[in-house]
Amino acid sequence: MSKNIKLISIVLFTLFSFFILLKGLDKSNIYSPEIKESKVNFNFKAKYLFSEEEVFINELLNNEGMSLINIWASWCLPCRDEHLYLLNLKSLNKLSIIGINYKDDEKNAKQFLSELGNPYTNIITDPKGINSIELGAFGVPETYLIDNKSKLIIQKFIGPLDDEEFEKIIKIIK
Amino acid sequence: MVIISFLTLIYAFITSDFSNETVYNNSHTTKPLFYKISGTWGNHEGSLLLWLLVLTIFLFLFTIDSKSLSQRYRTLTLFFQEIIIFGFLLFILFTSNPFANIFPIPSEGTGLNPILQDPALAIHPPILYLGYVGTSIIFSSALGAIISGSINKSWASHIKRWVLISWVFLSIGILLGSIWAYYELGWGGFWFWDPVENVSLMPWLCLTALLHTIFTLEKRGTFQSWAIILSITTFSLSMSGTFLVRSGILNSIHTFANDPSRGVFILCFLFVLIFISIFIYFFYQKTITVDPTKTFLISKETAVLVNNLFMMFFLSVVLIGTVYPIFLEVINNEKISIGPPFYHKLIIPFLIPFLFFMAIGPNIKWIKDKIGKFNLKEIFMFIISIVISYIFVNKFGVSYLLSLPLFIFSLFLFFVTIRDFFGKNINISQKISHFGFSLLILSILLNGVLAKEHSSNMRVGDEIKYLNKIIKFQKIEIIKEKNYESLIGEFNIVDENSSLSLKPEIRIYDQPQTVTSEADISSTIFADNFLVFNIIKNDGFYNVRYQIKPFMIWIWISVLLISLGGILSLKKKNV
Amino acid sequence: MKMIKILLKLMIIFLFLQNNSLAETSEEVDKISKNLRCLICQGQSVYDSQSDFALSMKILIQNKIDEGKNDEQIYEYLKAKYGEWIVYDPEMNKNTVLLWVLPLILFVFGSLLILRKVSIR
Structure with missing residues (x-):
């Protein structure tokens, strides 16, 4: 009798592991960073691009409504792809877009903007990449939709924006 | 009965011929495509073919090697081995056909990942595979033996050779991988507790336990069921290793292939094998003649059990540490990382008693021995170890509390194993391996503390x-x-x-x-x-x-010594 | 059993009590970054990686140390931003309790099996 119980429990346990591993296979082993709680606390001081002045990022999020924070760099190729979306969003006039210029050279950044247009309301610099880490970023490009009042991240977009994500932003800000 | 065995053998010839041919073709056709011959097994298809080739070669060797044993046992073992070969064949044919590479003839190969272009790594996979595949023979043979009811001393002395072979290859394979990581990855470490490394360590731990158990079985005829369980586990772990590495389920620096369909196949195959073995084990368990003699507390049998206990503990730490993130993610959707600190915290404290038992265990007699056998020499050595460790720890300002007892016990083991070389009728292969192990722990310790x-x-x-x-x-x-x-x-x-x-x-x-x-x-x-x-x-x-x-x-040398012990032990019995 | 637990805890605590007095700040960064996963790399620690992410992370850790934060605070800070995934050393909580305890349970179970098998006489 106890032999049967042993057998059954071992079989059940093996089956359990089997299904777990089977399901585990479906998950990508590349980390997909979906933050569960958006309560990312950030407030850091950074220098404006093209000026020597410094500002706390929370001061830029002072009006009602929402803001978009976009991390970009002139050396980042995918940033060029998503630039059109940002310009589009700007033309809607629904939210302010704050650019974080990631580990970039000011001259190149200037050229990048004059070439492709400037969607940003304000641009601050991040020469060492540490400001982006305060936001919980992994690299460039990354975009955050932020509620100005609560200073919480509503949505996080890793990598360049695409059609689907663009629609999503439009939907949220309307 | 004879007919069945005959048919199985014919079947064996057919399959192995075929697979040999496959391998032959593969190396022939891919050679020009790849920059190096080692590219043949650097890729997924090639490495599977290598598996199969080794599997078949071992099958032949086994057929030759087991002539003296009962027909029924041999047939059954070959039968299970065929199932494994067949499974791998299906796998290769359906999910990773190596011939698929040939048709769109590329003018230039994609090239072997440069990080893999290294002599140590070129021979690392074949050697590791020899170890892995060796465990498949142990698995089949264990199942064959349990059904034919021939788990006894003569089975043990026969299968011991296979255990030793796999164990030696696995040790050397791990060593090569580790040397490669040290030279090539450029971080100056030799062991990172990376999942892929863990996966090769797990069968090794299990085999080490099995090795000790098989010795006991051969000498004393006890622990039959345990030996069977260990044989099955070892092979399952080798297979899981293949699964975890090949399916890309783990986040590791070494994962190259990433194809879930392959993963599903290996996973199903693995669990079919596990189920077969569980049922066979439970239904034929009665064929195991329970040994009536008792195991006494102070005896070599107990020492072997204690060794097994520690091996199983280390194994469970590594296994749980490796697969826990997968389980947690599926159940809870939370991602965690398990890295070196986890393994160190759980393994290091247990290393201390382990070293102690390892020092005294081998000198206990079979069947029954007396307490209080500690002679003055041993106590003296122990005191010396304490003094040296204390001076050392003080001098270098090492402040981990744990390192003091670790030093004491590894030094103690070191001295004891050295002393044992001068005893009478010594088991030289065991002494060399144990000495190698004490050297390994000592050099890892010194390396870690003084680096x-x-x-x-x-x-x-x-x-x-x-x-x-x-x-x-x-x-x-x-x-x-x-x-x-x-x-x-x-x-x-x-x-x-x-x-x-x-x-x-x-x-x-x-x-x-x-x-x-x-x-x-x-x-x-x-x-x-x-x-x-x-x-x-x-x-x-x-x-x-x-x-x-x-x-x-000394870390490399000590692992070589450990393996040398295994090789010597192999030779001794062949003569 | 309780004794063992306490002893274990003590050992674990002492594992961490390295001599802080001698440690330089940069060594402190090394120590912390060794325990952090480089999130954009495959199975590398922040310490070992030369990626942009890892380099910035090291600067950030140095800054936090200069601000007077201790190891624990820095780990907590990063976990809040990146989740448990970033630390190699999982802490004991309801998710990881099995991870830590299961091997120990198996060890005790194994010891009991041996004691039952072995006749004490």
Whole structure:
């Protein structure tokens, strides 16, 4: 009798592991960073691009409504792809877009903007990449939709924006 | 009965011929495609074919080797072995057909991942596979033996050889992988508790336990069921290893193949085998004649059990640490990382009693022995170990509390194993392996505690002071090689009485585009000087990492000694 | 059993009590970054990686140390931003309790099995 119980429990346990591993296979082993709680606390001081002045990022999020924070760099190729979306969003006039210029050279950044247009309301610099880490970023490009009042991240977009994500932003800000 | 065995044998010939042919074709056709022969097993298809080839060769060897044993047992074993071969064949044919590579004939191969272009790594997979596949023979044979009811001393002495072979190959395979990581990955470590490393360590731990159990079974005829369970587990772990590595379910630096459909196949196959073995084990368990003799508390049998207990504990730590993140993610959707701190915290405290038992265990007699056999010599050695460790820990200002007992017990084991070489009628192979193990622990410990490293950003011509040395970045040379561009730095490390020149290298490959760092290491019997540099974005600056790794070479030597013990033991029985 | 637990805890605590007095700040960064996963790399620690992410992370850790934060605070800070995934050393909580305890349970279970098998006489 106890032999049967042993057998059954071992079989059940093996089956359990089997299904777990089977399901585990479906998950990508590349980390997909979906933050569960958006309560990312950030407030850091950074220098404006093209000026020597410094500002706390929370001061830029002072009006009602929402803001978009976009991390970009002139050396980042995918940033060029998503630039059109940002310009589009700007033309809607629904939210302010704050650019974080990631580990970039000011001259190149200037050229990048004059070439492709400037969607940003304000641009601050991040020469060492540490400001982006305060936001919980992994690299460039990354975009955050932020509620100005609560200073919480509503949505996080890793990598360049695409059609689907663009629609999503439009939907949220309307 | 004879007919069945005959048919199975014919079947064996057919399948093995076929698979041999497959392998032959593969190496023939892929050779021009790949830059090196080692590319044959550097890829997924090739490595599976290698599995199959080794599987078949071992099958033949087994057929020859087991002539003296009962027909029924041999037939059954071959039958199970055929199932495994068949499974792998299906796998290769349906999910990873190596011939698929041939049809769109590329003018240029994609190239072997440069990080894998290394002599140690070129022979690492075949050797590791020899170990893995050896465990399949143990598995089949265990199942064959349990059904035919022939688990006894003669089975043990027969299968022991296979256990030893697999164990030796696995040890050397792990050693090679570890040496490769040390040289090539450029971080100066030799063991990272990376999932892929763990996966090779698990069967090793299990095999080590099995090895001790089989010795006991051979000598005393006890622990039959346990030996069977261990045989099944070892092979399951080898298979899970293949699954975990090949399916890309784990996040690891070594994962190259990433195809879930393959994963599903291996997973199903693995669990079919596990189920078969569980049912066979439970239904034929009664064939195991329970040994009426008792096991006494103070006996070598108990010592073997204690060894097994620790091996199983280490195994469970590694296994749980490796698969826990997968389970948690599926159940809870939470991602966690399990890294070195976890393994260290759980394994190191248990290493202390383990070392102690290892020191006293082998000298206990079979069947029954008396307590209080501790003679003065042993106590004396123990005291010496305490004194040396205490002085050492004090002198170097090592402040981990754990390192003191660790030092004491590993030194104690060290002395005991040395002393044992001078005993009468000694089991030389066991002594060598155990001595190797004590040396391994001791050198890892010294290496971990005394290692020094310094990392800084330097330009050509810069000089930094570190400890009592001056590290000078002399110059950098750029050499264009066939498929990569090489930056060779020259560094001088000068202290009061010596000067050392190290030339680490950065290689920029174009096919495929990769940058690798080749460390330059100067080894002496006391310490390795390890220097590696990397490009950083700031113009002209390089990140230079200098490490002094004491007793590094002894880690390699000790693993070789451990394996040597296994080889000697193999030879002894063949004569 | 309780004794063992306490002893274990003590050992674990002492594992961490390295001599802080001698440690330089940069060594402190090394120590912390060795326990952090470089999130954009495959199975590398922040310490070992030369990626942009890892380099910035090291600067950030140095800054936090200069601000007077201790190891624990820095780990907590990063976990809040990046989740448990970033630390190699999982802490004991309801998700990881099995991870830590299961091997120990197996060990005790194994010891009991041996004691039952072995006749004490």
